[in-house]
Amino acid sequence: MxxxxxxxxxxxxxxxxxxxxxxxxxxxxxxxxxxxxxxxxxxxxxxxxxxxDTAGLLTALAAEGFRAFVAAQTAREAQAGDGAAEKLMASGLGYVDFACARPALFRLIFTSRRIDESSDELVDAGSAAYMHLANGVMAMGGREGDIAAFWATAHGLAELMMSGRLAQIADLPEGERDAALGTILRRAMP
CATH class of the missing domain: 1.10.10.60 (Homeodomain-like)
Known part of the structure; x- marks a missing residue:
């Protein structure tokens, strides 16, 4: 053959x-x-x-993952109001959406040791993802500590939702789920 x-x-x-x-x-x-x-x-x-090699393919996949991650946030932002708070809230919900929809890719981009973290493509894509979040926080007058607080909250919610630890929120109808997640995200907003 x-x-x-x-x-x-x-x-x-x-x-x-x-x-x-x-x-x-x-x-x-x-x-x-x-x-x-x-x-x-x-x-x-x-x-x-x-x-x-395998690391090269996983690294390219991780870079694509970061771009898709930003796209999920941007898609949510496009549905939000024009205010900085609405956009940031939507970005946080997009963060969780991506993690729940594509958990293996989410874990690859944030936790894998099998990718080449020095890859220019990966560094650029990861930096763009960070700057997307940072710019949303800064648009609300936030500082570096505020960026870390919002990032940690969104990431923690994503991890908890993916692992099924927030079933009481995950099982709600979509609008109620978003409102519950939004209440938590709002606490981390500047």
Whole structure:
């Protein structure tokens, strides 16, 4: 049986999509380039050729994860009022939305030791995510400590929601859930 060719359409996007599916199913410990290639329907050499090694692919996936993370916050902000407080609240809700919708990717970007933290792409994407949050806090007149307080609160809520520790909030209808999370986030706002 001949190997599958690795050239098709947008290989990078196909590999990153397959990589997230593999990460979600197998976790970072069970993650393998061969499984990603199989999921993407390409030769086993394609991921290595494109990303170098497992760390290279996970790093690229983490950078994409940070961009998707900001997009989730921005999508929530687009539905909010025009005020800085409304935008920041929406950003915090988008933070939690992303974590609950894509927990494996959320954990990869924030806790994995299998990514190359010196990668320019990852540093740029992570910095943009931090600045998005920081700018929202600063728009309300906040300072560095306020950024840390809001970040810690949003991140803590995301972790608690993902782990099922806030079932009393998670099980509420969406509007009530957002209001309950918003009450907590508001306490950390400048």
């Amino acid at each position: 001949a190997d599958k060719p690795y050239h098709h359409g947008n290989l990078r996007a196909a590999l990153l999509t397959a990589a997230e599916a593999e990460l979600t199913e197998a976790g970072v410990e069970g993650f393998s380039l061969r499984s990603v290639a199989r999921r993407a329907g390409v030769s086993h050499a394609a991921p290595k050729h494109h990303f170098g």
